[in-house]
């Protein structure tokens with residue numbers, strides 16, 4: 015299967031939402047606690063090993079990092095058809111281009127990050143989720159071996175409250191047997207409240223488990239019409 019997320023390129027790393035690329039087109043944010051495996055997942059999904067830095071030291075991702083999918087960047091509307099054949103997007107009327115981005119949000123919850131910086135990111139992530147009009151959905155990455163933590167719950171609560179779609183990657187599945195992983199997934203799905211616009215899957219960057227499914231989920235999020243997302247975000 016060809017990779018619809020191939021060719022992702024680093025655009026910029028931002029310390030504030032205001033420093034991110036212009037808020038147009040469509041983007042999907044990758045969120046998760048520090049060390050959950052977010053950078054590894056981004057690398058696996060884009061098929062680009064060195065795209066997001068991976069680290070054995072938790073807390074490395076302390077910036078919002080924006081990646082573009084080049085074929086759709088600055089595609090004039092006259093060529094929209096071409097681009098849509100490759101990654102059909104719900105294009106808002108008057109949209110100047112088909113910019114598509116993935117955004118790596120800072121890993122949350124690493125104890126060694128100074129309190130001041132943690133508070134900064136709590137505020138910026140909140141601002142990002144509430145204000146970013148091009149945001150079509152969130153990929154939440156969590157370690158399949160552990161129950162969801164406060165940050166993960168907050169993210170799901172936010173999605174529930176605003177109607178923002180979420181796809182949960184239960185990663186590091188290679189650390190469990192297939193049966194254990196399936197049970198963890200079933201339990202997770204069961205815990206979703208009715209009305210939460212969320213999907214979940216088993217994933218492993220190391221073993222390549224669930225990569226095609228996750229790519230399809232990201233494309234599905236990018237294709238969400240803007241109206242599908244609650245207007246009061």
Ligand SMILES: Nc1nc2c(ncn2[C@@H]2O[C@H](COP(=O)(O)OP(=O)(O)OP(=O)(O)O)[C@@H](O)[C@H]2O)c(=O)[nH]1
Nearest residue numbers: 049050051052053054068069073074075121219220
């Ligand atoms: N076994 C296993 N290890 C993984 C997997 N994904 C990531 N890891 C390991 O988990 C650690 C953290 O991975 P990262 O991808 O850097 O995690 P992150 O969430 O980006 O971390 P922060 O930079 O703290 O935000 C590294 O040692 C990875 O090698 C996986 O699917 N299986």
